[in-house]
Amino acid sequence: MIAQHAQILVVILPLLCAPLVLLLGKSRIAVWFTVGVLSVNALLTWWLLLQVLTIGTLRYSLGNWPAPWGIEYRLDPLGALLQVMIASIAAVMAPFLRKLLAEEIGSSRQYAALVAFILLTAGLLGIVATGDAFNVFVFLEISSLSTYALIAIADKRDALLASFRYLIVGTIGATFFLIGIGLVYILTGTLNMDDLAVRLPEVSHTNTTQIALIFVTIGIAIKAAIWPLHAWLIPCYSYAPRGIVAFLAALSTKVALYALARFLFGVFPLADMPIGSVLLEILQLLAIAAMLIGSAAAIAHSNVRAVLAYSSVAQIGYITLGLALATSAGVTAAIIHMFNHAFIKGSLFMCIAILATGSGKHTLESLKGLGHRMPIVGIALLIGGFSLVGVPLTSGFISKWFLITALVQAEKWIWIVAVLLSSVMSIIYVWKIVEAVFDKSDDKQVRSYDLSVDIPIVLLAAVSLYIGINSSALVSTAEQASKWLLGMP
Amino acid sequence: MALGNALMDASSGLGLILSTPFIGASLMILVRRAPVLRDAVTMITSVSLFILVAMLPSNSDGAVFVLAEPISGLPISFGTEPFGKLFAFIASGLWIVTSIYSIGYLGQKTDPNKTRYFVCFALSLGSTMGIAFAANLFTLFIFYEALTLVTYPLVAHYGTPESRNGARKYLQILLGSSIALFVPGIIIVYLFAGTLDFQEGGVLNGKLDPAFTIPLLLMFLYGVAKSAVMPVHSWLPSAMVAPAPVSALLHAVAVVKAGVFTITKIIAFIFGWEMLASSPGANLPLYIAGFTVIAASVHALQQDNIKSMLAYSTIAQLSYVVMAASLFLPIGGLAAALHIAAHAVAKITLFFVAGAIYLKSGYTLISQLNGIGRNMPLTLLAFTIAAASMIGLPPTAGFFSKWFLLQAAFTTESYFTVGVITISTALNAAYFLPILYRAFFKAPNEDQKSFGEAPWPVLAALLFTAALSITFLAYGNAIMELEAPIFGSIFNKYD
Numbered sequence: 001m002i003a004q005h006a007q008i009l010v011v012i013l014p015l016l017c018a019p020l021v022l023l024l025g026k027s028r029i030a031v032w033f034t035v036g037v038l039s040v041n042a043l044l045t046w047w048l049l050l051q052v053l054t055i056g057t058l059r060y061s062l063g064n065w066p067a068p069w070g071i072e073y074r075l076d077p078l079g080a081l082l083q084v085m086i087a088s089i090a091a092v093m094a095p096f097l098r099k100l101l102a103e104e105i106g107s108s109r110q111y112a113a114l115v116a117f118i119l120l121t122a123g124l125l126g127i128v129a130t131g132d133a134f135n136v137f138v139f140l141e142i143s144s145l146s147t148y149a150l151i152a153i154a155d156k157r158d159a160l161l162a163s164f165r166y167l168i169v170g171t172i173g174a175t176f177f178l179i180g181i182g183l184v185y186i187l188t189g190t191l192n193m194d195d196l197a198v199r200l201p202e203v204s205h206t207n208t209t210q211i212a213l214i215f216v217t218i219g220i221a222i223k224a225a226i227w228p229l230h231a232w233l234i235p236c237y238s239y240a241p242r243g244i245v246a247f248l249a250a251l252s253t254k255v256a257l258y259a260l261a262r263f264l265f266g267v268f269p270l271a272d273m274p275i276g277s278v279l280l281e282i283l284q285l286l287a288i289a290a291m292l293i294g295s296a297a298a299i300a301h302s303n304v305r306a307v308l309a310y311s312s313v314a315q316i317g318y319i320t321l322g323l324a325l326a327t328s329a330g331v332t333a334a335i336i337h338m339f340n341h342a343f344i345k346g347s348l349f350m351c352i353a354i355l356a357t358g359s360g361k362h363t364l365e366s367l368k369g370l371g372h373r374m375p376i377v378g379i380a381l382l383i384g385g386f387s388l389v390g391v392p393l394t395s396g397f398i399s400k401w402f403l404i405t406a407l408v409q410a411e412k413w414i415w416i417v418a419v420l421l422s423s424v425m426s427i428i429y430v431w432k433i434v435e436a437v438f439d440k441s442d443d444k445q446v447r448s449y450d451l452s453v454d455i456p457i458v459l460l461a462a463v464s465l466y467i468g469i470n471s472s473a474l475v476s477t478a479e480q481a482s483k484w485l486l487g488m489p
Numbered sequence: 490m491a492l493g494n495a496l497m498d499a500s501s502g503l504g505l506i507l508s509t510p511f512i513g514a515s516l517m518i519l520v521r522r523a524p525v526l527r528d529a530v531t532m533i534t535s536v537s538l539f540i541l542v543a544m545l546p547s548n549s550d551g552a553v554f555v556l557a558e559p560i561s562g563l564p565i566s567f568g569t570e571p572f573g574k575l576f577a578f579i580a581s582g583l584w585i586v587t588s589i590y591s592i593g594y595l596g597q598k599t600d601p602n603k604t605r606y607f608v609c610f611a612l613s614l615g616s617t618m619g620i621a622f623a624a625n626l627f628t629l630f631i632f633y634e635a636l637t638l639v640t641y642p643l644v645a646h647y648g649t650p651e652s653r654n655g656a657r658k659y660l661q662i663l664l665g666s667s668i669a670l671f672v673p674g675i676i677i678v679y680l681f682a683g684t685l686d687f688q689e690g691g692v693l694n695g696k697l698d699p700a701f702t703i704p705l706l707l708m709f710l711y712g713v714a715k716s717a718v719m720p721v722h723s724w725l726p727s728a729m730v731a732p733a734p735v736s737a738l739l740h741a742v743a744v745v746k747a748g749v750f751t752i753t754k755i756i757a758f759i760f761g762w763e764m765l766a767s768s769p770g771a772n773l774p775l776y777i778a779g780f781t782v783i784a785a786s787v788h789a790l791q792q793d794n795i796k797s798m799l800a801y802s803t804i805a806q807l808s809y810v811v812m813a814a815s816l817f818l819p820i821g822g823l824a825a826a827l828h829i830a831a832h833a834v835a836k837i838t839l840f841f842v843a844g845a846i847y848l849k850s851g852y853t854l855i856s857q858l859n860g861i862g863r864n865m866p867l868t869l870l871a872f873t874i875a876a877a878s879m880i881g882l883p884p885t886a887g888f889f890s891k892w893f894l895l896q897a898a899f900t901t902e903s904y905f906t907v908g909v910i911t912i913s914t915a916l917n918a919a920y921f922l923p924i925l926y927r928a929f930f931k932a933p934n935e936d937q938k939s940f941g942e943a944p945w946p947v948l949a950a951l952l953f954t955a956a957l958s959i960t961f962l963a964y965g966n967a968i969m970e971l972e973a974p975i976f977g978s979i980f981n982k983y984d
Contacts, residue, residue, distance in 0.1 A: 391634055424668055
């Protein structure tokens with residue numbers, strides 16, 4: 001029974017867990033209940049991934065209404081891989097959040113943040129799980145609304161402002177997306193994504209389809225923070241509660257990029273559409289701009305969270321570039337980097353969150369010498385930093401290897417120069433942080449943390465190292481996912 | 490059966506060689522509270538590494554030891570090969586000497602970072618072994634990057650703003666150039682050749698448009714910035730903020746030789762001699778290296794800081810090796826191998842001397858060295874021998890390596906190379922001889938303090954390496970025999 005419904009359970013479990021945590025309120029059980037549910041959920045996604053890899057795409061009709069009339073949940077290799085990523089990171093981060101949230105926003109409102117965190121997880125998982133275009137919108141909103149709440153819960157004016165800004169921009173994005181979906185629905189009378197892929201080619205040349213594609217792309221690009229629509233991301237990553245930002249930075253933009261890939265390759269008949277190739281070219285250009293401008297801005301800033309936020313803008317550029325190549329190798333590289341970057345940025349923001357606990361500040365100055373005081377966090381930070389640069393034996397190197405391979409195969413020589421330039425720039429901003437954190441001249445007294453904080457950090461950093469040493473499982477899954485996405489046999 | 494045994498030996502031998510420095514480093518961390526024990530571990534590790542390298546059977550084909558496979562089809566694998574064995578032999582042998590020197594050099598001061606120093610030293614040697622025995626370009630690259638990262642704390646050892654700025658430049662140039670040019674170069678080779686294994690005759694032959702051959706080689710030449718070809722040389726003078734033994738072993742032997750070793754391996758076993766010799770623009774790398782030789786020698790002439798002068802001299806000498814390899818002949822490869830050995834023993838002596846002088850007198854400038862030969866006669870004797878080797882006077886090591894380089898140049902009738910060697914020899918003399926004159930014949934400065942020779946471990950180390958420079962005849966033949974299978978015998982031509 002469970003096996004049969006596992007696909008929907010992955011989304012339902014956290015959705016049910018959220019109100020229960022609210023009822024449990026301030027009691028200590030709430031946190032461990034959350035950790036338990038999210039862990040079970042993570043195990044389910046692993047099991048689903050194995051299922052998908054052995055027997056192929058899984059389909060599940062909600063309420064037994066057959067598609068395309070009913071809502072269909074569909075799990076393909078890409079979705080299964082991302083679900084594993086989302087559910088695992090959520091499960092690992094939950095105990096970490098418990099500690100940090102209690103400290104930063106007080107235990108009285110800690111459970112409220114926890115509820116929003118669980119809803120956010122459910123929303124992210126839902127986006128990936130569903131095969132229905134309108135359902136994507138619904139889950140996008142669930143995740144966005146809980147994100148607004150999570151950012152605003154930090155008791156700072158800056159955070160409120162950041163949250164409000166994101167609310168405005170995010171709503172515009174959601175509206176764009178909804179209009180796009182609406183146009184497609186008018187044209188075809190269906191919302192099932194597979195069904196859309198069958199019906200849209202008949203109307204691929206109409207203006208309405210072109211406009212729908214533009215609306216959908218812009219709407220998702222805002223959520224994915226693709227340059228120049230990234231402005232909301234910087235204040236959010238800079239002012240959100242320290243623990244929350246690690247989760248946001250790891251996952252929220254990745255899931256939007258998944259949606260982009262899904263709509264570009266799995267719904268719209270891009271090859272038949274007059275604007276299809278133009279759109280891909282534009283996305284490539286934006287990706288290049290994101291890499292160069294994002295890295296340059298990261299070098300310029302001295303607030304570590306802003307540095308990492310701009311670095312994310314640049315890294316999103318790498319992923320977008322891979323997707324916009326629309327080749328099997330390019331999409332494979334994008335998927336690999338989507339996965340790797342989630343773990344890298346997640347662990348980096350966690351490290352910074354811990355290092356900044358003492359002072360509450362995030363300038364390079366305030367972090368000086370802390371790496372010696374907290375060696376485990378320091379080493380995890382080093383691994384994350386190396387990974388961002390693309391040092392061999394870290395996952396970042398694997399990402400870059402496949403991205404450059406894809407670019408060489410597509411003969412995009414100028415893009416290669418841009419990618420390499422941005423990588424070289426990443427050395428400068430990563431080393432700025434590393435040097436400050438390991439500066440021995442400044443000796444600060446800091447208090448130590450317990451294992452519930454160290455273990456999540458070590459786990460995420462270990463993923464980065466493991467993939468750097470043995471990437472074959474990830475790469476073959478990503479290859480399978482990209483073949484499926486591009487409709488190749 | 491006998492072959493099977495030999496292969497198994499090579500495999501377990503490689504495993505031991507690669508793990509020894511890392512085991513040593515871990516032990517040093519464990520016994521960090523007992524300095525004597527830690528120094529003993531350093532010595533034992535370096536001696537056992539040297540013995541293991543010496544015992545390793547050479548000439549087994551292909552990869553014999555596979556560590557992991559980060560990307561499917563691209564294993565981290567190792568094999569024994571004469572050129573790599575020579576490099577490993579030099580580096581591990583000189584590590585013993587440097588360890589003795591380091592114990593004397595750092596022993597003078599209470600230094601809280603001493604354990605980190607010895608640990609990073611062991612890790613650097615481990616990375617160097619990985620470079621030397623790499624069976625494919627991918628493995629070599631991984632250890633090349635590792636070497637950059639583990640030497641960073643050594644360069645930044647003193648932790649002053651000045652040393653951190655120097656170390657930052659060191660890291661950024663080495664890491665930046667390798668990511669910007671080395672990585673894409675490797676990917677291009679892999680996509681065209683389908684393999685990254687080092688193979689005799691190269692793997693790219695007939696698979697790459699000849700027009701792209703030299704541009705691709707230039708990507709490697711600048712991507713492997715450790716070989717310090719201009720304009721990616723500036724990290725080396727910056728790295729001189731490091732303590733003297735670090736400059737001695739890493740920036741005269743392990744790190745810089747890793748650069749020219751990589752270039753030579755790429756030329757010989759990725760491209761292949763014949764392919765490069767027949768490519769359009771084949772002389773370009775030679776001209777770039779030749780220009781570096783002259784320009785760096787002129788720079789060296791202008792330096793007053795001893796270590797800066799030695800750094801520029803190293804840049805020039807490294808480009809000798811690049812020139813030798815860029816003749817695209819097996820005999821050029823032999824000249825490259827010999828010059829790596831000859832320059833290593835001479836330059837490490839010079840850095841040891843600079844460190845000994847600094848230790849006893851605090852002098853860092855050439856202009857301060859007036860009459861210092863009277864205070865430290867043995868030290869300056871060692872300096873004289875090493876300087877003679879740098880200039881190329883017989884019977885020092887430098888004479889023999891230059892001899893073979895000239896022979897290779899005449900074989901290809903590359904009169905450019907001959908010209909560069911001639912001019913650079915004159916320049917070498919012009920910046921080393923005045924120092925000797927100053928040290929032995931000028932009257933000491935009036936404010937000269939009185940001091941004697943450096944502590945015995947320091948003195949013993951530098952005298953030993955100086956002795957290696959004049960006894961080249963005793964072991965030069967052994968090097969040539971070792972390298973004969975891959976670079977051919979120097980005497981073949983006359984058979």
